[in-house]
Amino acid sequence: MIGIVDYGMGNLFSVSKALERLNADYFITSDKNKLLQADALILPGVGSFRDAMERLPVETIKEFAASGKPLLGICLGMQLLFESSEENGFTKGLGLLPGKVRRFPGKKTSSYKVPHMGWNQLEFVKSSQLTENLAEDYVYFVHSYFVNAENSPVTIAKTDYHEQVAAVVGKNNIFGMQFHPEKSSKLGMALLNNFLKMADERNAVRWA
Numbered sequence: 001m002i003g004i005v006d007y008g009m010g011n012l013f014s015v016s017k018a019l020e021r022l023n024a025d026y027f028i029t030s031d032k033n034k035l036l037q038a039d040a041l042i043l044p045g046v047g048s049f050r051d052a053m054e055r056l057p058v059e060t061i062k063e064f065a066a067s068g069k070p071l072l073g074i075c076l077g078m079q080l081l082f083e084s085s086e087e088n089g090f091t092k093g094l095g096l097l098p099g100k101v102r103r104f105p106g107k108k109t110s111s112y113k114v115p116h117m118g119w120n121q122l123e124f125v126k127s128s129q130l131t132e133n134l135a136e137d138y139v140y141f142v143h144s145y146f147v148n149a150e151n152s153p154v155t156i157a158k159t160d161y162h163e164q165v166a167a168v169v170g171k172n173n174i175f176g177m178q179f180h181p182e183k184s185s186k187l188g189m190a191l192l193n194n195f196l197k198m199a200d201e202r203n204a205v206r207w208a
Contacts (some may be wrong), residue, residue, distance in 0.1 A: 002026040002199065003054070003079075004037030007055045011180075015074065018182035018189065024196050025060065032060040040069055040094050040199035045076025049085040049093070049145070052076055058094065059102030065096050070173050070198045078169065078179045079145060087145050099152050099205030101145050105165060112162045115144040119178075120159040120167075125149070126168050128156045139177075139184035144180065164204070172200075 002017055003164050006028050029035060035057070041064055045052055048092045073081045082093045093101070106114040119138040124131050129132035141159070147166040149158035156175075157168035168191070169176045175195065181188035 001037075001039050001040045002196070003036060004028045005035060005043045005057070005061070006030045007039060008057065009047045009052050009055060010077065011046050011075075012044065012184075014180070014182045015044050016027070016041060016198040018192055019196075022189065022193055030057070031058050034069075035060055036064055036208070038064075038069070039202070041071045043071065043077035043080065045074065045078075045080060047076060049076065049079060049087040050089070050091040052080055053091055053093065056080065056094075060115055061094060062096070065094075065174055069175050069202060070175065070195060071096075072170045072195050073176040075143060075178065075180055076180075078178050079147070081169075081174060081176050082147060086144060087151065097136045097154050097169060097171055097176070099147050101147055102115075103145050104161075106168065108162055115142060116146075116161045116165075117142050120161055120165075120168055122159055125155055128168070129158060129198050130168060130170060130175055130191060132194060134194070137185075137187040139179040141165075141167075141179045143178060148154070166189050169181050 033044045079101045081097045082099045147156045149164040149166040151165045154169045154171045155166045166206045181191050
């Protein structure tokens with residue numbers, strides 16, 4: 001069973017509909033005990049980093065991450081996994097992945113618009129269960145802040161938007177996608193499906 005974290009700042013509808021298309025069992029909740037019982041968690045996010053950290057059940061997310069069960073952050077949810085963000089001033093993140101979230105500087109060219117909105121191609125930079133048996137393709141981004149892929153040891157896939165953007169990240173059981181997989185056509189759904197497979201595999205081992 002996949003738990004979707006409801007802390008008042010996630011695009012819960014589109015994420016849940018994507019899971020339905022993949023025939024995945026899921027629930028949406030803010031209840032801390034129920035979240036800890038999930039086989040895997042998805043942390044969605046839309047809006048401000050600081051506001052999200054104020055609303056997020058931080059200790060519950062950290063406890064879940066320490067259990068070894070898969071955790072996936074999407075868009076702002078991915079950024080929250082890192083140590084800090086400069087959005088609206090310095091704000092500490094969950095610290096589950098190393099690195100800092102910074103704003104796109106912009107202004108290099110007339111085409112360098114912030115926020116970054118649109119389809120960009122992924123480039124896989126290291127192997128992961130999340131990208132296993134998948135081909136590089138385009139996914140859909142909407143964001144003004146990013147993690148620099150060149151400085152991030154946890155980058156699995158990157159994209160080029162005048163900066164090297166960490167698009168898929170991961171370490172141990174903690175994963176993130178800066179784009180919206182639920183809005184990213186074939187590749188986005190395939191990435192979500194690989195995450196679900198990881199949850200199924202871990203659950204099978206746990207009960208073996």
